[in-house]
Amino acid sequence: MTLALRGGMVWDGLGDGPREATVVIDGDRIAAIGPDSGAPDSVDVSGLTVIPGLIEGHAHLCFNAATDWRAVYDSDSAPRMLLRMAAAGRSMLEAGITTVRDLGAPTALSIEMREAFATGLALGPRLLVSGAPITTTGGHCWFMGGEADSEVEVRREVRKRVKAGCDWIKVMATGGNMTRGTNTFEAQFTVDELRACVAEAHRLNRKVAAHAHGSAGIAVAVEAGVDMLEHCTFDTPDHGIVADPAVVAGIARKGIVVSPTVSIGYRAWRSDGRKSQRAAALREMVAAGCPMLMSTDCGIPGVPHDALAGGMEVLSEYAKIPPIDVLKLATSTAAQRLGLPDRGVLAEGRLADVLVVEGDPTRDLAALGRVRMVFKGGLRVR
Numbered sequence: 305m306t307l308a309l310r311g312g313m314v315w316d317g318l319g320d321g322p323r324e325a326t327v328v329i330d331g332d333r334i335a336a337i338g339p340d341s342g343a344p345d346s347v348d349v350s351g352l353t354v355i356p357g358l359i360e361g362h363a364h365l366c367f368n369a370a371t372d373w374r375a376v377y378d379s380d381s382a383p384r385m386l387l388r389m390a391a392a393g394r395s396m397l398e399a400g401i402t403t404v405r406d407l408g409a410p411t412a413l414s415i416e417m418r419e420a421f422a423t424g425l426a427l428g429p430r431l432l433v434s435g436a437p438i439t440t441t442g443g444h445c446w447f448m449g450g451e452a453d454s455e456v457e458v459r460r461e462v463r464k465r466v467k468a469g470c471d472w473i474k475v476m477a478t479g480g481n482m483t484r485g486t487n488t489f490e491a492q493f494t495v496d497e498l499r500a501c502v503a504e505a506h507r508l509n510r511k512v513a514a515h516a517h518g519s520a521g522i523a524v525a526v527e528a529g530v531d532m533l534e535h536c537t538f539d540t541p542d543h544g545i546v547a548d549p550a551v552v553a554g555i556a557r558k559g560i561v562v563s564p565t566v567s568i569g570y571r572a573w574r575s576d577g578r579k580s581q582r583a584a585a586l587r588e589m590v591a592a593g594c595p596m597l598m599s600t601d602c603g604i605p606g607v608p609h610d611a612l613a614g615g616m617e618v619l620s621e622y623a624k625i626p627p628i629d630v631l632k633l634a635t636s637t638a639a640q641r642l643g644l645p646d647r648g649v650l651a652e653g654r655l656a657d658v659l660v661v662e663g664d665p666t667r668d669l670a671a672l673g674r675v676r677m678v679f680k681g682g683l684r685v686r
């Protein structure tokens with residue numbers, strides 16, 4: 305079936321702004337972008353802007369985004385958690401987020417959810433999943449079921465995830481604020497343990513995303529050669545944030561992608577000092593040339609699943625990145641850095657994952673809050 309989005313402005317994910325064009329969709333792909341082709345079924349998008357569907361780099365569909373998250377997580381039966389994940393995914397798709405990387409949930413549920421969204425059994429975005437993060441005994445998010453304490457055990461956990469069908473390997477390089485009894489400032493694994501994780505993942509054609517907060521843990525992950533750093537907050541024990549220039553230089557030199565998990569949750573931070581320190585650390589990473597993508601860690605308390613656009617505004621503000629470049633971090637650049645050449649750009653042959661908004665989001669990210677239509681694989685889902 306052919307469909308034409310006619311009469312609006314189109315930003316393809318790469319250019320320096322929207323231009324007048326018609327987007328022709330054939331089946332689940334973009335057939336053409338350009339002058340009117342006279343396709344039989346047309347959708348009037350005049351006065352609106354057509355852009356690629358958004359990509360969320362770091363989500364937890366299984367969390368409820370509220371302060372009682374752990375009690376809810378612990379009391380959920382598996383079927384109920386799957387329903388919770390389905391609802392979260394649907395809210396994301398309706399907000400124009402057509403691809404989501406879930407970086408932590410029970411492995412089997414993540415795979416079921418991905419397949420249910422892929423086959424249309426449930427309405428939701430395209431998922432990339434890590435399953436349960438690999439962590440130390442009692443380490444960050446141990447309750448998801450991924451404890452491992454040696455090179456051998458880490459290798460086995462990687463193999464189990466690949467066997468189950470996970471797309472990414474997530475490893476906890478430091479403790480986390482959401483898991484009592486862990487240490488966010490020190491490394492959870494040795495360099496050799498993380499090297500084993502990376503080697504085994506790469507052997508099996510998977511990439512490694514390492515959760516890391518404090519400098520010591522970030523440094524170990526960089527040394528081990530992980531592919532991506534989640535959060536990368538450079539937290540210090542006195543509640544400050546101080547980027548270590550040598551570590552930042554190492555990230556840039558190795559081309560490790562930083563997934564900064566910046567969200568509307570930052571708006572609730574009470575300390576202005578911490579806000580300005582985080583802003584400075586983000587700017588230092590940008591200035592050093594660290595590659596990035598957009599991510600929010602949605603699902604954690606205070607960060608609803610569909611709040612990607614708000615997080616993009618915060619990133620633009622904190623890191624002083626122009627709106628159009630933040631938009632690339634959530635579309636074309638995200639697709640490239642996640643290894644997804646079939647999306648993130650509106651061009652002939654790419655997936656017809658399309659978002660239609662009111663206003664020009666390349667100049668004003670608030671336009672992303674005015675969603676008018678969403679297409680996933682050519683199918684109108686909103």
Ligand SMILES: [Zn+2]
Pocket residue numbers: 362363364407408601
């Ligand atoms: Zn997370």
